[in-house]
Amino acid sequence: MSAATAEALPQRRKPIKVGKVVSRALFYLLIVIILGYILFPFYWAARTSFMPDADIYLTPVQYWPKNFTVQHYINAFSEPTFVRSIANSAIVGVSATLISILIGASAAYALARFNFLGRNVALYLILAMSMFPGISILGSLYTVLQRFHLYNTLYALIIVYLTFALPLMVWIMQSFFRGMPRDLEEAAYVDGASQFQTFWRIMIPLAAPGLATVGILTIMGCWQEYLFALSFLLSSSKWTVPLAIANTGANQASAFQIPWGDQMAETLVVMLPLIAAVLILQRRIISGLTAGAVKG
Amino acid sequence: MSTQPPTPAAVTDAAARAAPARGKHRSLEASSARFAYFMLAPALLCLALVAFYPMVNTVLTSFTDSTFGQNTTKFVGMDNYTKLVQDPAFRTSIWTSLRFTIITVVFEFILGLIIALVVNSSFSGRGAVRAAMLIPWALITVISAAMWKLMYNQIYGVFNDLLVNKLHVLAINQDFLGNPVTALPAVAAIDIWKTTPFIALLLLAGLQLIPSDVYEAADVDGAGKIRTFFSITLPLLMPSILVAVVIRALDALRVFDLFYVLFGQRPDTTTMSIYVQEQIIYFGKVGYGSAVSVALLLIIAVFIAIYVVMTRWSAARS
Amino acid sequence: MASVAYNHVFKRYSAEAVAVKDLSLQILDTEFMVLVGPSGCGKSTALRMLAGLEEISDGEIKIGDRVVNEVPARERDIAMVFQSYALYPHMSVYDNMAFGLKMRRVAKSEIETKVKEASKILGLDNFLKRKPRQLSGGQRQRVALGRAIVRNPQVFLLDEPLSNLDAQLRVETRINLQKLHKDLDATFIYVTHDQVEAMTMGDRIAVMKDGILQQVASPREIYDDPVNMYVAGFIGSPKMNFIPVTVSGNTAKASGFTLELPKAPGIEKGVLGVRPEDLTEVPHEGFPKIEMKVEVVEVLGSDQFLYGKVGSDDVIARLDPQFKVSVGDAVPLHMNMRRLHLFDVGSERAVL
Numbered sequence: 020m021s022a023a024t025a026e027a028l029p030q031r032r033k034p035i036k037v038g039k040v041v042s043r044a045l046f047y048l049l050i051v052i053i054l055g056y057i058l059f060p061f062y063w064a065a066r067t068s069f070m071p072d073a074d075i076y077l078t079p080v081q082y083w084p085k086n087f088t089v090q091h092y093i094n095a096f097s098e099p100t101f102v103r104s105i106a107n108s109a110i111v112g113v114s115a116t117l118i119s120i121l122i123g124a125s126a127a128y129a130l131a132r133f134n135f136l137g138r139n140v141a142l143y144l145i146l147a148m149s150m151f152p153g154i155s156i157l158g159s160l161y162t163v164l165q166r167f168h169l170y171n172t173l174y175a176l177i178i179v180y181l182t183f184a185l186p187l188m189v190w191i192m193q194s195f196f197r198g199m200p201r202d203l204e205e206a207a208y209v210d211g212a213s214q215f216q217t218f219w220r221i222m223i224p225l226a227a228p229g230l231a232t233v234g235i236l237t238i239m240g241c242w243q244e245y246l247f248a249l250s251f252l253l254s255s256s257k258w259t260v261p262l263a264i265a266n267t268g269a270n271q272a273s274a275f276q277i278p279w280g281d282q283m284a285e286t287l288v289v290m291l292p293l294i295a296a297v298l299i300l301q302r303r304i305i306s307g308l309t310a311g312a313v314k315g
Numbered sequence: 316m317s318t319q320p321p322t323p324a325a326v327t328d329a330a331a332r333a334a335p336a337r338g339k340h341r342s343l344e345a346s347s348a349r350f351a352y353f354m355l356a357p358a359l360l361c362l363a364l365v366a367f368y369p370m371v372n373t374v375l376t377s378f379t380d381s382t383f384g385q386n387t388t389k390f391v392g393m394d395n396y397t398k399l400v401q402d403p404a405f406r407t408s409i410w411t412s413l414r415f416t417i418i419t420v421v422f423e424f425i426l427g428l429i430i431a432l433v434v435n436s437s438f439s440g441r442g443a444v445r446a447a448m449l450i451p452w453a454l455i456t457v458i459s460a461a462m463w464k465l466m467y468n469q470i471y472g473v474f475n476d477l478l479v480n481k482l483h484v485l486a487i488n489q490d491f492l493g494n495p496v497t498a499l500p501a502v503a504a505i506d507i508w509k510t511t512p513f514i515a516l517l518l519l520a521g522l523q524l525i526p527s528d529v530y531e532a533a534d535v536d537g538a539g540k541i542r543t544f545f546s547i548t549l550p551l552l553m554p555s556i557l558v559a560v561v562i563r564a565l566d567a568l569r570v571f572d573l574f575y576v577l578f579g580q581r582p583d584t585t586t587m588s589i590y591v592q593e594q595i596i597y598f599g600k601v602g603y604g605s606a607v608s609v610a611l612l613l614i615i616a617v618f619i620a621i622y623v624v625m626t627r628w629s630a631a632r633s
Numbered sequence: 634m635a636s637v638a639y640n641h642v643f644k645r646y647s648a649e650a651v652a653v654k655d656l657s658l659q660i661l662d663t664e665f666m667v668l669v670g671p672s673g674c675g676k677s678t679a680l681r682m683l684a685g686l687e688e689i690s691d692g693e694i695k696i697g698d699r700v701v702n703e704v705p706a707r708e709r710d711i712a713m714v715f716q717s718y719a720l721y722p723h724m725s726v727y728d729n730m731a732f733g734l735k736m737r738r739v740a741k742s743e744i745e746t747k748v749k750e751a752s753k754i755l756g757l758d759n760f761l762k763r764k765p766r767q768l769s770g771g772q773r774q775r776v777a778l779g780r781a782i783v784r785n786p787q788v789f790l791l792d793e794p795l796s797n798l799d800a801q802l803r804v805e806t807r808i809n810l811q812k813l814h815k816d817l818d819a820t821f822i823y824v825t826h827d828q829v830e831a832m833t834m835g836d837r838i839a840v841m842k843d844g845i846l847q848q849v850a851s852p853r854e855i856y857d858d859p860v861n862m863y864v865a866g867f868i869g870s871p872k873m874n875f876i877p878v879t880v881s882g883n884t885a886k887a888s889g890f891t892l893e894l895p896k897a898p899g900i901e902k903g904v905l906g907v908r909p910e911d912l913t914e915v916p917h918e919g920f921p922k923i924e925m926k927v928e929v930v931e932v933l934g935s936d937q938f939l940y941g942k943v944g945s946d947d948v949i950a951r952l953d954p955q956f957k958v959s960v961g962d963a964v965p966l967h968m969n970m971r972r973l974h975l976f977d978v979g980s981e982r983a984v985l
Contacts, residue, residue, distance in 0.1 A: 046433070050444060053430055057447055057512060063473060064462045080476040126358035133351035134344075141355060143623070148366050150619050152569035154588040155608035158376065158595045159369030182366045185358055202719035205686050208706040209713045209790075210733035210780070214350040220732075224723040243455050245572035246588070250596065261457040265576050279465050286458045297453045301446045305516055343688045346705065 061290075068092070068283035075279050091284035100255045101285055104263035111173055111259060112241035115180040116234050123188030124230060128218055130189065131196035132204070142193070149186035153246055156182070164251060171253040179247045184237045191236075191307060195229035196222065232307035235300055242293070260289055370612075377606040383599030395606035404582070405607060408590040409614070411499070415586065416567035418503040419510070424560055426507065427514030432548075434515065435522045445519075448512035456509065460576040463505045467491040495583045502573055502584070510566075514559050521555025522548070554625075561622040568615055587611045635697035635787040635820060636662045637683065642692035644678050644844075652678040654844040656692070665814050665821045667835030669828060670867070675844035676824045680790050683822065685709050696787055707736070712781035716793040718773050720765040726752075726776050727761040733784045744783075751782040754816070771802050778810075782817065791823045795830065807833060828868050832856070840864045857972070862981040865906050865974060871938065873974070874912075876905040876946045885975070889944020890923045892968075898975055898984040906974030906983075909938065909951035912966045920967035925950060927962045939964065 067075055068091050070084040095101055129135075130142055160179060161170070169175040199222070207217040223230075245261045252258055258266070267282045297304065377395055381388040399405055434444055451459070466473045469490040478485045491501040525548065533543045549556075571588040578584040580593055591611060594604035637660040644653040653675040660666045668676040681687040683694055685706030693700050701709050712733070720729050727748055734744045752758050755775040765773055774794060781789055794810075795803045811834055814821050825831055831838045832852045840847040840855065840863070848860045859865035865873045878885040883897040885905060892905070916922070925948055929940040937954040940947075941964075950966055958964055975985035 046436075046438070049433055050438070050440075053433065054444060054447060056508070057451055060459070060462050060466065060508065061450070063466055067465060076471050078471055078476070079480065080471055080473055082473075122357040122361060125354040129351040129354035133347045135348035135351045138351075141359065144367075145358075145362065147619055148362060150565050150615065150622075151366075151370070152588060152608075152611060152615060154569065154571060154591045155612045156366065156369035156373055157592065158601050158605055158608070159372035160365070161595075162372070163364070163369060178365055181361055185362055189358060200717065200719070202715050202717045203721060205684075205706075206713065206715055206719035206721075206780075207732070207736075208686065209684055209709075209711060210784070211707040211736035212732075213707060214347070216736065218354070221721055225721075239453060245457050245575070246592070249575070250592070261455050261572070264455070264461065265457045277464075282461050283465070286462065289458065290454065293453050294450055297449045298446050301449055304449060305445075305520070343685070343705070 064283045064286050067279050068287050070280060072278070072280050088280075091280040092288070094278075094281045095284045095288055098267075098281070098285075100258060101263045101267070103256055104258045104260045105289070107173060107257060108242055108259040111176045111180065112238040114177045115184050115241050116237040118177070119181055119184040119188045119237055120230055120234060123185045123233075124192050124223065124226065125218065126185075127189045127192030128196050128222060131193040132201075145186045145189050149183060149190065153182065157246070157250055160247075161250065170251060171257060173252075173257060175251045176244075176248060176259070179251065180241050180244065183240055187237060187240070188233050191233045192226065192229055195226060199225060228303070231300075232303040235296070235304055236307050264289070373605045373608050373612075376602055377609045379602045381602040381605070383601060385599075388602070391602070395603050396610075398603065399606050399610060404585070405590060405610075407582070408585045408587050411584065412568055412570065412586045412588075414499060415503055415506075415570060416564055418500065419506045419567050420560055420563050422503070422507045423511045423514045423563055424556070426511045427518055427559070428556075430511065430515035431518035431522055432544075434519055445516070448516055450512075451509045452513045452516075454509065456572045457576050459505055459509050460573050463501075463508075464492065464577060467501060469493070492577055498578070498581075498584055502577055505573060506567070506570070510563065514563060517559040518552065518555055521552050521559075524555075525551045557625045558622070561618060561625060565615060565618055565622070568618065569611070587614075636660060636664075636695075637788055637820065637822065638695040639679070639683075640693045640695070642679070642682065642694060643690045644675070644682060644687060645690040652844050653682070656844075656846050658839055658846060658849060660820060660822060663818050663820055665811075665823065665834060665836040667831040667838045668822065668824045668841060669831040669835075669838055670826065670841035670847075672826055673843075674841040676826075676841050677792055678844075679841070680713075680792055680822060680824045683788075684711055684713050684790055710786050711788045711790055712784045712786040713790040713792065714777045714781055714794045716796055718765075718777040718794075718797070720773055720776055720780075722765055725762050725764055726757060726768070726779075729765065729776055730779045730783050733780060737784075747783045747785075748779075751779045754782065754813070755779050770798055771806065774798060774806065778813070782813075786819075788820045788822060789817075791821065793825055794823075795825070796827075810834065828870070832868065838868075840867060842867075858983070859906075859974070860983055862904060862906070862976045862983075865976070865983070869908060871909050871949045871951070874905075874907045874909065874946075874948045875976075876907065876943070876948065877978070878903050878905050878975075880975075887944055888946055889942075890921070892921055894975065894985065895970070896985075898977075900975075900977050900984055902978040903984065904976045904978060904981075906976060907948075907968060908972065909949045911969040911972045912948070912950040912952075913969065914952050914956050914964065914966060916967050917969070919970055921970065922965050922967055925964050925966050927958060927960055927964055930958060930960060 066082075066084055069087050069089070070081070071086050071088045071090070074081060074084065074086055126145075130138060164170045164175045164179075169178070203221055203225070204217050207221045208214075212220065242260065244259075245265075248259045248262050252262065255263075255266070264282060264285050267278060267285060378390055378392060379388050380391045380394075430448070434441060434448070469475060469488050472491075474491065475485070475488040479488055489497065491497045529547055529551070530543065533547050538546065569588050570586055571592065574584055574586050574589050575592075580589070580597065585593065587607070588611070591604050591607045594600045594607055598604075639656045639658040642653060642656040643651065645651045656675075656679055658666075658679075668679060670676050678687060682689050683696075683701075685701065685704065689702050693702055695701065696709060696711070721732065724732065730748045730751060731744045734747065739747075748761070749758075752761055755778060757772065757775055757779060760768060760772060760776075765776065768776065774797070777794065791810075795806055798806060807830060823830075823834060832855075835852055837849060837851050838855050839849045842863050848855060848864045850858070855864060855868050859868065859873075862875065866875070876887050878887045878892070880886075880894070880898060880900055880903050883894040885892045885894055885903065887905065912923075912925075913920070923943050925939065925941045925943050927939050927941040931938040931940070932954050934954065937952045937956065937958075939950045939952060939958060941950075942948065950964075952958075973985065974983055976982060977984050
């Protein structure tokens with residue numbers, strides 16, 4: 020709009036402007052409410068983690084801690100079970116993810132690119148796998164693990180996590196491979212590459228972004244898992260992070276008072292790298308989530 | 316060619332040409348199929364071991380009286396299933412799971428849709444809000460349970476302080492998790508908080524697939540905002556909504572960790588998964604627990620069937 | 634280098650969907666053969682069967698003396714340039730060119746010599762370390778060529794390699810490709826939908842339509858003696874004029890004129906084919922005169938095109954631009970009888 024017309028219509032412009040400002044303000048208020056809803060529990064955990072034990076149980080509740088302490092963080096890092104659990108979770112998550120990339124990506128490629136008898140059956144079986152509840156195979160898995168003397172080992176968890184990691188990998192990667200142009204594979208065939216060389220030297224490097232995406236989702240899934248970890252790991256030295264945090268203070272003398280401060284400190288210690296990873300990789304994660312869900 | 320002296324390269328080429336052995340060649344399709352099976356085999360073998368075999372085993376065990384620490388196991392036919400049908404605790408667990416599923420899915424969908432619509436409009440700081448939405452999703456469920464348990468505390472919990480002392484909605488402090496009336500809504504609230512942003516992200520992706528010219532056309536046609544939402548946004552978003560809702564429902568039906576961490580084995584908060592775990596691990600009733608597992612599988616299979624039909628349907632529509 | 638033979642080759646996707654029908658075509662050693670036709674005519678399928686990328690439903694394909702039906706693509710010793718170039722995006726230009734040699738276990742030093750040699754020919758010396766996305770369209774196209782050249786294959790297959798280039802670059806590359814063919818002295822099989830590319834590059838042209846080979850001949854022959862109406866209409870721009878006629882004995886009668894044919898063709902209903910340049914304003918001995926009502930005049934400097942009607946039939950004529958004519962004129966034109974075509978209406982085959 021030119022200056023002339025703007026001056027010519029002063030009466031009409033003003034009410035519109037006020038309405039706009041109000042609706043814009045309401046809109047930002049809504050966003051603040053949404054952010055508050057999402058982030059308040061984190062604030063509360065952080066607040067608690069910096070408060071001396073005595074203050075946590077005090078009423079009236081302190082919304083901003085009066086006394087700061089880092090004692091809970093010191094406790095967290097001097098608790099061997101907790102420190103060990105981070106390493107355990109990392110070992111399990113990374114191993115399960117690498118194995119599922121190794122055997123899942125090749126299966127996804129086969130399903131995406133080749134026509135063969137039983138292809139659809141395999142595809143739907145794998146999809147169904149990802150949706151069935153882990154609990155329903157708990158008892159049988161227990162028997163299997165006992166037979167192979169894997170009960171109460173991290174190997175057990177790595178293998179068991181493949182039940183959800185593999186279907187996820189296969190399902191997302193096959194849609195990723197489908198989206199890649201066929202020309203490249205044909206060029207590789209003509210260049211003298213075998214089907215496996217084509218897969219390994221052409222398709223896998225090109226699928227790296229997709230693999231990274233699924234890899235992140237898989238690690239997150241392993242990091243979260245509780246039921247299998249709870250059922251198959253006995254000794255606290257084998258515990259993963261969820262078990263360690265859920266059991267914080269379980270072996271302390273004051274068992275009836277939950278050590279909130281320590282637990283929240285551990286929570287923050289585990290969460291911060293996770294949040295950093297999520298923020299750095301958010302584009303990949305979102306594309307992975309939507310590829311898995313929206314495209315189906 | 317004949318005028319060219321044979322270079323070393325040409326010689327190697329000729330050797331390479333002669334190399335392929337006769338007879339080993341198959342047709343293109345047959346060799347492709349063979350390769351595909353070869354590529355698929357490790358994954359299928361692995362799944363067979365950790366998923367199919369246990370699944371089949373669970374079904375078989377459900378027809379026996381298998382019990383931990385008992386050496387003899389005998390076939391009992393449908394006994395476990397007849398018992399199951401008459402088991403009030405099992406019915407309660409189904410009801411608990413269903414109520415939890417309905418509450419969480421409804422709230423997650425409505426809140427998720429609102430958040431998605433808000434975040435879909437452009438404003439400064441949109442990327443930051445979208446990133447923040449991922450954080451609860453990435454949080455370990457067990458941790459979020461602990462965080463909320465603290466906030467729910469009857470004496471020094473922030474919710475009681477807000478509702479009793481600040482807003483004066485409640486007269487006295489409540490034990491949200493202990494009280495059977497509020498326990499389920501309270502645990503549902505945790506799941507809603509953790510998962511709504513995830514649903515919002517899925518719906519947001521669906522919203523961004525709707526081409527902007529559709530909205531422009533509606534604007535030109537003089538449709539109002541609400542009219543546009545109901546006659547354009549919602550129908551076009553339907554495939555995303557259906558998929559998101561079914562995925563969430565499947566997750567909610569098999570919920571375990573939230574309830575286990577917050578309540579342990581409490582009769583009024585026993586979900587289907589908890590009930591199975593209780594029967595097998597605590598009581599060692601592997602046979603009966605397996606029957607419960609199979610029932611749970613069947614219930615979930617119904618939802619999967621719905622999901623498959625829906626994806627086919629939405630694929631056929633687009 | 635080697636010859637290539639298609640012997641009664643079929644490609645069926647289903648009972649109804651037949652992409653290539655009974656294709657028999659002999660391609661000579663070191664020949665530049667162009668397969669041309671509209672999209673969906675089966676030319677690409679024919680090429681892809683030769684490359685080993687599509688199964689051959691029936692018949693046999695030979696490279697040299699070897700039947701390759703059951704030989705996988707990688708053992709056929711051919712090289713292919715794809716329409717999309719299909720460069721490996723994660724590899725440098727050097728690695729793209731070297732890949733085929735590596736797969737064949739050629740020694741490292743030899744790979745280096747060959748890649749350097751090919752990149753010199755193609756002017757890619759300075760780009761060897763770049764990734765394909767850092768190259769222009771023309772450079773990518775040359776890398777695709779280079780990837781084929783280093784392999785020193787028996788046959789080069791080119792699938793519409795120029796269609797992603799802009800018009801000017803296309804002409805340039807067309808000429809370079811011809812030079813390259815001469816330098817390499819290799820067998821080239823080139824698929825295109827562009828009749829100009831076909832005419833300018835091919836030693837011989839194979840025209841295809843609906844999966845059926847229509848005619849194989851040198852460009853000159855295809856242009857001068859098309860075997861049927863399809864080939865006649867496909868090759869040449871502007872298109873050959875088609876004028877329906879009724880024939881009795883050796884007299885052909887059109888809506889606007891009557892013509893004495895050199896001999897009786899033995900058909901009753903026909904279509905007369907006259908190329909626009911075979912109509913001239915200059916009277917010639919034995920060139921019958923027809924009258925054209927001019928509707929549009931296009932002067933292109935070197936040429937002048939008249940669009941109009943002879944009787945009730947649409948006709949295009951290509952005349953000397955010096956000839957003065959304006960819309961609405963009735964221009965007398967003379968038809969070059971020696972270059973006249975007559976097609977049977979039913980079979981569309983050339984009968985004269």
